[in-house]
Amino acid sequence: MEDEKNEPNEEPTTDNSEDVDEFDDEEISRDLVVPGETLTEDTKTFLPGRGTIFNKDRTKIISLNIGLKQVKRNYINVIPLRGFYTPRPGDKVIALVTDKNPVKYICDINAKDRGILKPKNTVARGKPRGYRGGAPDRQDNSTEKYKIGDILIVKVLSADRLNKPELTTVGKYLGKRRDGLVITIDPPKIPRVIGRSGSMIKMLKDLTKSNIFVTQNGRIWLKGENLAHERLLIDAIRKIEKEAHTVGLTDRMSEYIENEKKIRGMN
Amino acid sequence: MPLIIKDEYPEKLFREDGKRLDGRDKNELRPIKMEVGVLENADGSAYLEWGNNKIYCAVYGPREVHPHHLAKPDRGILRVFYRMATFSVFERKRPAPGRREKEVSMVITDCLKPVLFLELYPGTSFEVFINVLDADGGTRCACVTVAALALADAGIPMRSLVTAVAIGKIDGELITDLSGIEDKAGEADLPCAMTWFNEELSLLQFDGKMDLDEFNESLGLAKEAISKIYEIQLNALKKKYIEIQEEYSGGEK
Numbered sequence: 001m002e003d004e005k006n007e008p009n010e011e012p013t014t015d016n017s018e019d020v021d022e023f024d025d026e027e028i029s030r031d032l033v034v035p036g037e038t039l040t041e042d043t044k045t046f047l048p049g050r051g052t053i054f055n056k057d058r059t060k061i062i063s064l065n066i067g068l069k070q071v072k073r074n075y076i077n078v079i080p081l082r083g084f085y086t087p088r089p090g091d092k093v094i095a096l097v098t099d100k101n102p103v104k105y106i107c108d109i110n111a112k113d114r115g116i117l118k119p120k121n122t123v124a125r126g127k128p129r130g131y132r133g134g135a136p137d138r139q140d141n142s143t144e145k146y147k148i149g150d151i152l153i154v155k156v157l158s159a160d161r162l163n164k165p166e167l168t169t170v171g172k173y174l175g176k177r178r179d180g181l182v183i184t185i186d187p188p189k190i191p192r193v194i195g196r197s198g199s200m201i202k203m204l205k206d207l208t209k210s211n212i213f214v215t216q217n218g219r220i221w222l223k224g225e226n227l228a229h230e231r232l233l234i235d236a237i238r239k240i241e242k243e244a245h246t247v248g249l250t251d252r253m254s255e256y257i258e259n260e261k262k263i264r265g266m267n
Numbered sequence: 268m269p270l271i272i273k274d275e276y277p278e279k280l281f282r283e284d285g286k287r288l289d290g291r292d293k294n295e296l297r298p299i300k301m302e303v304g305v306l307e308n309a310d311g312s313a314y315l316e317w318g319n320n321k322i323y324c325a326v327y328g329p330r331e332v333h334p335h336h337l338a339k340p341d342r343g344i345l346r347v348f349y350r351m352a353t354f355s356v357f358e359r360k361r362p363a364p365g366r367r368e369k370e371v372s373m374v375i376t377d378c379l380k381p382v383l384f385l386e387l388y389p390g391t392s393f394e395v396f397i398n399v400l401d402a403d404g405g406t407r408c409a410c411v412t413v414a415a416l417a418l419a420d421a422g423i424p425m426r427s428l429v430t431a432v433a434i435g436k437i438d439g440e441l442i443t444d445l446s447g448i449e450d451k452a453g454e455a456d457l458p459c460a461m462t463w464f465n466e467e468l469s470l471l472q473f474d475g476k477m478d479l480d481e482f483n484e485s486l487g488l489a490k491e492a493i494s495k496i497y498e499i500q501l502n503a504l505k506k507k508y509i510e511i512q513e514e515y516s517g518g519e520k
Contacts, residue, residue, distance in 0.1 A: 034505065062426070064384075065422060113331070247515075
């Protein structure tokens with residue numbers, strides 16, 4: 001039985017601005033570093049931040065990832081260019097239902113563990129269930145709401161190293177998607193697709209007249225006016241992914257889209 | 268009519284002009300070419316041409332362990348699959364993994380383990396698939412080098428890259444980077460790998476005869492050669508990104 005109550009009926013927007021300043025244009029130097037490369041030998045002034053570590057004698061700060069070196073106050077960070085998604089509580093991600101049994105759905109969320117969606121987390125709580133004392137709605141006890149292969153937008157409820165992440169579909173913009181396309185890019189490049197305080201995504205939406213929902217696990221849901229717009233948008237996102245480590249990306253992308261529109265004869 | 272090849276090696280492994288059979292000086296490396304991101308569906312990948320060695324490496328992970336009983340509840344596991352193609356050597360190699368391949372896989376696993384943070388990924392596995400398409404001596408060193416590149420390309424946090432080279436002894440003299448024939452006909456063979464985190468040795472194997480002074484000298488030679496290979500490794504990793512950076516910022520970084 002389908003329940004339309006919890007389906008997202010509003011226009012989806014991006015709601016993940018926490019990671020935006022990671023790829024801040026001005027503060028990141030364009031210094032490319034690789035694992036094991038010495039970032040500084042001045043260990044008195046600087047401390048290792050994200051993606052960095054002291055060596056054994058605490059004489060050097062060393063990078064752990066391939067990425068861009070960033071100095072923030074007295075912390076040295078490395079913003080990775082490659083990597084995988086690690087679920088964190090509160091993240092909104094796009095999940096694919098890969099399996100289900102009578103007590104739970106198992107979802108692929110592009111992380112090392114598959115996420116678990118329990119039926120009680122698919123219906124909103126606190127609402128009176130049943131109709132005038134009639135039979136209670138048993139939907140929160142069965143896994144009949146979603147089918148294997150469904151695309152869901154879910155929120156991560158709990159995630160740690162040891163246990164499988166638990167998901168929920170109750171909340172704003174969450175639920176099953178019936179239309180649109182989902183593409184996957186490298187998860188570390190997601191902040192770049194969003195841009196500083198959402199500037200890039202706003203530009204993409206305006207220029208291609210599309211709806212986009214960018215999630216932290218590297219998956220992007222999109223739906224355009226027509227196929228040509230969707231194609232242009234996908235090309236643009238692929239270009240952002242490829243050039244994520246360069247400066248002045250937002251301006252260049254708007255130029256690119258305007259150009260491509262002329263070439264492809266779109267208005 | 269089957270072709271019969273006898274295992275015959277030349278008596279002298281140095282030419283009359285004092286160079287080695289392939290025209291190299293004593294401490295000269297073979298030409299090395301490295302590339303990362305060559306396989307699209309792998310999480311990280313690398314390709315290496317080291318003299319006549321041609322090696323592909325693919326890395327996947329962290330991901331669920333199959334078979335499940337191999338998973339460790341307190342740490343992740345690293346699995347290395349070193350395989351040689353049937354056409355990689357002169358006489359057809361049987362495709363089933365043999366004793367040597369299992370040993371080399373184990374050696375590479377132990378060599379790469381110290382640079383990874385396996386304790387951060389309990390219950391998962393990192394898998395490194397190494398395929399030797401063409402073999403001509405020193406494949407285990409080449410495999411360590413290319414596996415470290417592929418791991419870095421996959422974005423797996425690492426303490427440092429790992430670089431390896433083999434030092435050998437032929438006709439009583441120490442040489443760097445043995446080729447296939449020097450490996451088989453030479454007197455000693457000393458593959459060693461180094462991590463750059465604290466500049467420590469991560470792999471040291473030894474086969475043959477060598478006195479202690481020569482052994483110490485070989486370690487010095489190895490370090491010298493490894494520094495050269497490390498430079499190539501760094502450039503290979505950065506090249507992909509720097510090219511794009513330069514394209515869009517008018518030549519400057």
